[in-house]
Amino acid sequence: MKLALLALSLTALALGSLAAFASQDKKDAAAAPAMQAVKPSAHHKILERKVGTWDATVTIPGIEWAAPSTAVYTAKLDHGGLWLVADYRGVFNGQPFTGHEVQGFDSMKDKFVATWVDSMMDHLMTFEGTYDEKTQTLAMFTDSFDMEGKPIKERHDTKFVDADNWILTMNQLGADGAYKPTMTITYRRKK
Secondary structure (H helix, E strand, O other): HHHHHHHHHHHHHEEEEHHHHHHHHHHHHHHHHHOOOOOOHHHHHHOOOOOOOEEEEEEEEOOOOOOOOOEEEEEEOOOOOEEEEEEEEEEEEEEEEEEEEEEEEEEOOOOOEEEEEEEOOOOOOOOOOOOOOOOOOOEEEEEEEEOOOHHHHHHHHEEEOOOOEEEEEEEEEEEOOOOEEEEEEEEEEOO
C-alpha cells in the first residue's frame, strides 16, 4: 500500500512538473513576439548620423599640443540597428589612445544612453541624455572623475553640423553651477 502511494505521489509530481514546464513554454512563446517587436525608431536615425569612418582632431582650451592629438573614429549600427558601436583609435598628447563607445535609445527611460571606456581610465562611464532637434545637438550627462580622482559632473554635447561633420564638446560643471568646455573633438567624414 505504501509503495502504491509512493508511486502515485511520484506520478502526480511528474505530471505537475510537466504541466509547469508546458505553462512556462506558453509564457515564453507569448513573450517571444514582444521581444522581437523592438525595432529601430526615429531616435536611431539620429545615431545613424555618426555611422562611418571619421578623422577626429582634439583641442583643449588654453593648451597648445607639441604634436597633434588625432584619431580615427569608426562606428556602425549593430544588434538589429539598435546600438551604435564605435571605436576611437589615435594619439592623445603624443601617447597612443583608444576608446570604445556603445550608444542607443532606451525607450523605457525615454532617453539616449551610452557607455564609454578608454585606455586612460579604469572605470565605465555611463551617460543619459536628450536630443534637441532645433539645435541638432545630442546632450549626454554623466557623473565622472577628474584627473585627481575627484567626482565631477559632465555634459557631452554632440552637435551635428552636416552629413560630413560633427563636433563633440565636453563640458564640466563648475562651482558656479555652469558647464564650461574642457575639450572639443571635431569629426570630419573620412573620404
